[in-house]
Amino acid sequence: MKLRIVYDNEAKEGLESDWGFACLLEAEKKILFDTGASAEILSRNMKRLGLKKEDIEIIALSHEHWDHIGGLDAVLHQNVAVYVPRSFTRGTKKSIGEKAAEVVEVSEPADIVPGVHTTGELRAGAGAGIKEQSLVLDTKEGEGEGVVVLTGCAHPGLENILEAAKRFGELYGVIGGFHGFDNLKSLEKLKMVMPCHCTVHKEEIRRMYPEKAVWCGAGVVIEI
Ligand SMILES: [Zn+2]
Ligand SMILES: [Zn+2]
Numbered sequence: 391m392k393l394r395i396v397y398d399n400e401a402k403e404g405l406e407s408d409w410g411f412a413c414l415l416e417a418e419k420k421i422l423f424d425t426g427a428s429a430e431i432l433s434r435n436m437k438r439l440g441l442k443k444e445d446i447e448i449i450a451l452s453h454e455h456w457d458h459i460g461g462l463d464a465v466l467h468q469n470v471a472v473y474v475p476r477s478f479t480r481g482t483k484k485s486i487g488e489k490a491a492e493v494v495e496v497s498e499p500a501d502i503v504p505g506v507h508t509t510g511e512l513r514a515g516a517g518a519g520i521k522e523q524s525l526v527l528d529t530k531e532g533e534g535e536g537v538v539v540l541t542g543c544a545h546p547g548l549e550n551i552l553e554a555a556k557r558f559g560e561l562y563g564v565i566g567g568f569h570g571f572d573n574l575k576s577l578e579k580l581k582m583v584m585p586c587h588c589t590v591h592k593e594e595i596r597r598m599y600p601e602k603a604v605w606c607g608a609g610v611v612i613e614i
Contacts, residue, residue: 397426402609425461452542541566
């Protein structure tokens with residue numbers, strides 16, 4: 391499966407960086423995970439990467455924060471299905487529904503397409519924290535490598551998310567925003583770590599795991 395970072399706080403030359411996150415997965419279907427903060431920046435980065443909104447068959451939104459759903463207008467179209475945590479406000483679901491083929495509300499762990507799963511809505515403890523879904527991606531078939539977890543901001547806590555992802559296979563790696571996650575030692579057992587977006591301890595992670603840390607920025611393409 392090919393993954394392309396389309397929107398991130400950092401960017402390769404020729405692409406724009408901005409606070410937010412979006413990543414395109416080329417699985418059985420083309421899935422956009424999150425949309426960044428700005429529709430204009432998302433459109434321009436997509437254009438530079440040769441991507442058209444009509445190519446996107448599914449959009450999966452991690453959580454209802456502006457830096458993940460702000461770019462929606464650049465990618466909604468009449469044939470796209472949009473997977474959102476069930477807890478999204480009624481107003482947001484309604485406005486997405488008016489411009490998309492379908493809004494799929496997610497609460498439990500589920501398969502989106504073969505090889506791409508959702509953790510379901512998670513939140514930190516029993517508190518009133520924001521609910522968020524993360525995606526869980528199967529790595530290349532037959533290699534027995536396990537799964538790669540793709541997070542938006544990891545508000546439910548990266549460790550909780552990784553624990554929830556284990557139902558889909560042995561953990562191979564993690565990509566995305568880790569927010570304030572600081573139990574860096576717990577990443578030891580993973581084979582690949584790609585801290586993106588809001589990850590506070592990006593530099594420490596890169597320093598601690600130079601052999602498995604992958605630089606993240608708009609324009610980066612990786613194969614898993
Ligand atoms: Zn957030
Ligand atoms: Zn964020």
